Amino acid sequence: MATTTSSPTIILIAGHWLGAWAWDEVLEHLKSDHPRAIAMTLPGLDAHDPERATRTLDAQAEAILGVITQHGGQPAILVAHSGANAPVSLVMDRYPELVHRVVWVDSGPVATGSVFAPDLPEELEELPLPPFDVLAQQASLEGLSAEVLEQFRARAVPEPGPVLRQPIELTNDARRKVRTSLVCCSIPSAQVLELAQTGHPMFTEVAQLEHLDVVDLPTGHWPMWSSPRDLAKAIQSEASRNN
Template sequence: MTTATSSPTIILIAGHWLGAWAWDDVLEHLDNHHLHALAMTLPGLDADDPERSSRTLDAQADAILGVITEHGNQPAILVAHSGANAPVSLVMDRHPELVHRVVWVDSGPAATGSVFAPDLPEELEELPLPPFDVLAQQASLEGLSAEVLEQFRARAVPEPGPVLRQPIELTNGGRRKVRTTLICCSIPSAQVLELAQTGHPMFAEVANLEHLDVIDLPTGHWPMWSSPRDLAKAIQSEAFRTN
């Protein structure tokens, strides 16, 4: 029987404005008798860090690598939601041998040279969570109750400016050999794959992946809150996938 000591560690990494707390409901549904799963807060997203607004993508990537090496002596499964794709892409570029599988949650691998917010003014130290009517124009809020949105607003941490402005430099083709799963939520997988084939900047890198699986989980952009049980089930199924 597969046990937590023989299966890879699953590291859950949330996107912009979020910390480890965002995964609480998903962790409750993961079978931790057979899995070793944990959530982490990226540098810059800890509200108690006095220097959080100066944290960079490099610092975030280093922190992920630190968690991988701290937990076990085998490659980990990285579960990256939304804007966590930037530091996770750096990790896969620098140390693909440390990643057993990457699971993108309503996200995908970043392309070299991409910048999340190239027009963000240099003098802007951080970007707070925008009003929800503005956010809804950028990402689907489907399935989020008023209570969840209230918690999101109360616990969100402004995103560091350097993280949003830093170009992503990738040089190692080995990252494209890592087993990859797309969990498609706000955009169906068929549309994602079509956009990838046509070279859409957001998904172009998907077309270069050598080992790709897709799962459709129709909901909004934050499935860890709108559909935590189904998301946990999907993550768990990928943890035990052998190909």
């Protein structure tokens, strides 16, 4: 078992509409080998925050920094799922020395200038979780039972409009030196790497990474629910890499 004095903190950060609760099953498996693993809820995704609809990507990035600081201020392992890629990319740009490794879960680093929803109307304060038939056209629901989908619907928090409309501004090439792992779920790693090499805008940053490892975990876009044990194993394996 890893010791609390030798292992970096693992910070699990879920994507749009989700809070720390989304990682509950993964944490159950992960903590037996890595007791310093924690999950956080990004600003704007706490249902009890009366100002949540006004939260920004900058606020989310600073919150991640705050969690790193609260847990000793030493370089941490950031595990970013889906839409958490935007604030985590900001953290890597602004504080690369505080990121020991980043593990992208069916996700990846964003490029400067990226906007998640550039056409989102300014008057729309937040974006609720869409109907599942609509969501399935954007991301794979493979492996999710009716019970899981019901919980997803019941606990999902609308995504703040400012988070979806804010352009990503990145200036520090040191972010590309951070050790990086891609856990590829809904798109196989071979296809991801091919898209990166051919300049696909979603994967352009992947081609610029200096230290990249890939692992395939074939399942849908929410592996924390469809394959929590295997995802925990993948995270633990990538967190243990020394390269």
